[in-house]
Amino acid sequence: MKIGIIGAGNIGGNLTRRLTALGHEVSVANSRGPQSLAALVEETGATAVPATEAARGAQVVVVTVPLKNVPDLPAGLLAGAAEGVAVIDTGNYYPQQRDGRIDAIEDDGVTESRWTEQHLGHRVVKAFNGTYAQDLLERPRPEGDPERIAVPVASDDEAAKRVVRALIEELGFDTVDAGGIDESWRQQPGTPVYGLRAGVAAVTRALAEASPERPADHRA
Numbered sequence: 001m002k003i004g005i006i007g008a009g010n011i012g013g014n015l016t017r018r019l020t021a022l023g024h025e026v027s028v029a030n031s032r033g034p035q036s037l038a039a040l041v042e043e044t045g046a047t048a049v050p051a052t053e054a055a056r057g058a059q060v061v062v063v064t065v066p067l068k069n070v071p072d073l074p075a076g077l078l079a080g081a082a083e084g085v086a087v088i089d090t091g092n093y094y095p096q097q098r099d100g101r102i103d104a105i106e107d108d109g110v111t112e113s114r115w116t117e118q119h120l121g122h123r124v125v126k127a128f129n130g131t132y133a134q135d136l137l138e139r140p141r142p143e144g145d146p147e148r149i150a151v152p153v154a155s156d157d158e159a160a161k162r163v164v165r166a167l168i169e170e171l172g173f174d175t176v177d178a179g180g181i182d183e184s185w186r187q188q189p190g191t192p193v194y195g196l197r198a199g200v201a202a203v204t205r206a207l208a209e210a211s212p213e214r215p216a217d218h219r220a
C-alpha cells in the first residue's frame, strides 16, 4: 500500500520502520525537510519528501506531529491523496508539557481528534495515540498470541476505520472499535485505556470505564 507519514519522530519514525519492513511504499516528511531524514531513508528504504508531497497518491496518511503543530501543516496537505484516503491521527493534547492552551478543547469540550479534523479539513481515524512508540517495534505479536496488545480505533469514517484496523492487525496488534470521534475522549490522555498494554477484553472494559471529565493534570 502507498502510505504517507507526516512527522518522523518517535511514532512516525517507528511506523516508517515497521511499514517499510512489511513491504509498504512509505513517503515520510518532517518540518525540516527531506535532507534531514537521510539516516531514516538509509535505514528503511522509505522516501523522504516535503510535507506537501507526503500524501500524494497515498491510500493511508499518518499525521503524527505534536498537537500544537497541526495548525502549521500546509493547507491542502491531503489534496493529492488517493480517493477515500484513511488519515490516521496519533495526536494527544499535552497542554502543560508541550502544546499550551487550546481553547476549543478546554472550553468547548471538542475532542482532540475533532479539533485536528477541523484543521486538516478531513475526517481522521484516531489510533496509536495511547501506544508507546517503542511498542511498535518491540511488542508486535501474531494473531492469537495471549500477549498481543489491542489498540482502540475511533472514527466517523467506517470505511477508513476498516482499512486502518486491517493495517494495525498486519502490524501485529489487535484492534477494538472505539466508536466515533465524538466518543474518542474515551482514549485520550488520562483515561484508563491510555498507555494500557492489554488485550481486547481489557481494552474494551477500559474504554467503557472512561469518564468524560478531563483530569486536572491534562488541562491547561
Ligand SMILES: NC(=O)c1ccc[n+]([C@@H]2O[C@H](COP(=O)([O-])OP(=O)(O)OC[C@H]3O[C@@H](n4cnc5c(N)ncnc54)[C@H](OP(=O)(O)O)[C@@H]3O)[C@@H](O)[C@H]2O)c1
Pocket: 006, 007, 008, 009, 010, 011, 012, 029, 030, 031, 032, 033, 051, 064, 065, 066, 067, 069, 072, 073, 090, 091, 092, 093, 128, 129, 130, 131, 132, 133, 134
Ligand atoms: N512518543 C510516543 O510514545 C507517543 C505515543 C502515542 C502518541 N503520541 C503522540 O503522537 C504525536 C507525535 O508524537 P512523537 O512523540 O512521535 O513526536 P516527536 O518525536 O516530537 O516528533 C514530531 C515530528 O513531527 C514533525 N513536525 C512538527 N511540526 C511539523 C510540521 N509543521 N510539518 C511537518 N512535520 C512536523 C517533527 O519534525 P522536525 O523534527 O523536523 O521538527 C517531528 O518529526 C504527538 O501528538 C504525541 O502526543 C506519541
